[in-house]
Amino acid sequence: FPLFWFNMPAILKGWMDRVLVQGFAYDLSKAYDGGLLQGKLSLFSFTTGGGQEMYSKGSISGDIRYILWPMQHGIMHFCGVKVLEPHICYAPENVSEEKRKEMLTAWTQRLKTLWKEQPIDCSPDWYFK
Numbered sequence: 860f861p862l863f864w865f866n867m868p869a870i871l872k873g874w875m876d877r878v879l880v881q882g883f884a885y886d887l888s889k890a891y892d893g894g895l896l897q898g899k900l901s902l903f904s905f906t907t908g909g910g911q912e913m914y915s916k917g918s919i920s921g922d923i924r925y926i927l928w929p930m931q932h933g934i935m936h937f938c939g940v941k942v943l944e945p946h947i948c949y950a951p952e953n954v955s956e957e958k959r960k961e962m963l964t965a966w967t968q969r970l971k972t973l974w975k976e977q978p979i980d981c982s983p984d985w986y987f988k
Contacts, residue, residue: 862907865926875934884938894939900978901935903927904946904966911949923947924986932981941978 860867867875879885885894907914907923914923923945931942946969948962979985 860903860905862905862926865920867905867930879934879938889939890937892939894937897939899940900943901931901940902943902946902973903930906948906951908952909950910953911947914947914949928986931979932983932986936981942981943973943976944979 860871863869866872881887882895884896889895909920912918913920914926916922920926927945931945935942946966948966951959951962954962
């Protein structure tokens with residue numbers, strides 16, 4: 860998805876609001892590592908409008924991990940889902956055709972080994988270190 864106003868697009872958020880409901884995805888007594896969707900994996904793959912330098916620690920937008928905290932930790936991890944490292948294509952609209960091809964090749968290569976990846980820590984320490 861395209862990162863849109865530092866979040867997922869409304870249609871994706873609406874889908875999550877309708878599908879990840881109490882009793883199916885979570886129970887207030889069973890959240891995070893005890894969430895109802897234990898054993899599931901999630902991966903956020905998205906594009907940004909700005910370059911990588913705009914989403915680094917100390918930048919105008921802040922570290923991309925800060926932006927991902929509510930989505931990866933507050934939604935997916937809350938439901939018990941293990942979260943993989945995000946796949947981010949920075950500013951594909953503003954780079955050369957060759958760089959866009961490199962982005963697609965990197966995504967293709969990652970998909971080949973995706974099931975072997977280890978989930979991220981998904982604790983505040985990982986996001987805010």
